[in-house]
Amino acid sequence: MAKRILTGDRPTGPLHLGHYVGSLQNRVKLQHEYDTYLLIADVQALTDNFEHPERLEANIVQVALDYLAVGIDPNRTKIVIQSMVPEITELTTYFMNLVTVATLERNPTVKEEIKQRNFTRGVPVGFWSYPISQAADITIFKADLVPVGEDQLPMIEQAREIVRRFNGLYAPVLIEPQPRLGAVARLPGTDGGAKMSKSLNNCIYLGDSSEQVRKRVMSMYTDPNRIRPTDPGRVEGNPVFTYHDVFNPNKAEVEELKQRYRAGTVGDVEVKEKLFHALEQILGPIREERNRYAGQPEMVREVLVEGTRQGREVANETMRQVRDAMGINYRFDPQVIRLTNMGFSANRDHNWLIVNSLSGAEEDNIAVCSRCGLTRSAHEGKVRVFRLKRNSFHQIDSFMHEGMVVVDMRITKSNPCQPPKKPINFEEIKNLATSQSDQLL
Numbered sequence: 001m002a003k004r005i006l007t008g009d010r011p012t013g014p015l016h017l018g019h020y021v022g023s024l025q026n027r028v029k030l031q032h033e034y035d036t037y038l039l040i041a042d043v044q045a046l047t048d049n050f051e052h053p054e055r056l057e058a059n060i061v062q063v064a065l066d067y068l069a070v071g072i073d074p075n076r077t078k079i080v081i082q083s084m085v086p087e088i089t090e091l092t093t094y095f096m097n098l099v100t101v102a103t104l105e106r107n108p109t110v111k112e113e114i115k116q117r118n119f120t121r122g123v124p125v126g127f128w129s130y131p132i133s134q135a136a137d138i139t140i141f142k143a144d145l146v147p148v149g150e151d152q153l154p155m156i157e158q159a160r161e162i163v164r165r166f167n168g169l170y171a172p173v174l175i176e177p178q179p180r181l182g183a184v185a186r187l188p189g190t191d192g193g194a195k196m197s198k199s200l201n202n203c204i205y206l207g208d209s210s211e212q213v214r215k216r217v218m219s220m221y222t223d224p225n226r227i228r229p230t231d232p233g234r235v236e237g238n239p240v241f242t243y244h245d246v247f248n249p250n251k252a253e254v255e256e257l258k259q260r261y262r263a264g265t266v267g268d269v270e271v272k273e274k275l276f277h278a279l280e281q282i283l284g285p286i287r288e289e290r291n292r293y294a295g296q297p298e299m300v301r302e303v304l305v306e307g308t309r310q311g312r313e314v315a316n317e318t319m320r321q322v323r324d325a326m327g328i329n330y331r332f333d334p335q336v337i338r339l340t341n342m343g344f345s346a347n348r349d350h351n352w353l354i355v356n357s358l359s360g361a362e363e364d365n366i367a368v369c370s371r372c373g374l375t376r377s378a379h380e381g382k383v384r385v386f387r388l389k390r391n392s393f394h395q396i397d398s399f400m401h402e403g404m405v406v407v408d409m410r411i412t413k414s415n416p417c418q419p420p421k422k423p424i425n426f427e428e429i430k431n432l433a434t435s436q437s438d439q440l441l
């Protein structure tokens, strides 16, 4: 089986050049070798944005557009929305017991981030403990590799520690992930600050217009001691030259600019102009792709729904193993038949044979009552009635052929659905389902 990648971003807004060289480039390259999952971590984004949950939805789309624009291939890579995989939250809760307060308090990235944001009412527990939920993000997908920027290394170390504890304590079901740093582990901001970061307002975004990029570049911090173009300038630690090193493929030009800068024979404007042109070589095509996808919101939506569906399948399987490992697999209610990954479930009135069948955006799975043939669609807990599509029958068929037949149905007298006289067979379900597909549930 192909090794797996899981990495992700908080949807706090569009992504910037720091994301690009820190991790996105790696993801684009590695998606051909690895089974890749990208998590849009909206639950994590809430940890320091909980006053504004209404911003998440639009930001999720922004991040998705950035992914697609840089070359993430939705036919390969699964883009997963974190909140739509609630199993991650469950795993986080189990992980909380495996981490001490002292360990969390030592996390250097969280410490730095706490300093950066001034939490007026103190640090929320959710923010402070997000390394634990991030460990759940990574391990629920059984990721081998996590491409990230340098600031995320403590999170991966935390995840590794948790995996060792979990596997030692319960059963070896989780995988210790490895980090993979990008070409530039930490890109400085346009202000010369240590890190490009939205909260520091020192970013060039992947979706920025040409004019915006030019403006950002032209106002970049350079050597503060250099007043006239004839003053000898410092190249080291000068973000304009750091960017030249990273983004300008014309190494000879960069060397020449550096020499002239040191000698005081080139002005900031020329150095920045050339940087702007180098950046445009990269950002131009990205911008074009981004606009193209932005014009197809339905397609982007479909990518998110399908990626999330596939991601959730992996997460569900891991959680089954996690619960088994921990022994949290008991059932007290005889009416509750285990919702296995095969997809059987029962409530008081019906035995549902759950068939993942529709690829349409909303109809995630169909449930057919194996006794009376009633159908329903279950999507995110909302029960809606819909017409069972003809072309979904073959999936029910293959389901049955794989031998996944309803077992151990315990029906009580209160069950109003009428069991068929003969043993259930596919044809029967098909016919019953057809005749009753309009019925309201």
Ligand code: TRP
Pocket: 006, 007, 008, 009, 010, 039, 041, 044, 134, 137, 138, 146, 148, 152
């Ligand atoms: N913490 C990451 C960031 O701020 C985003 C993230 C959430 C992530 N879950 C993840 C990264 C899992 C890697 C793996 O950028």
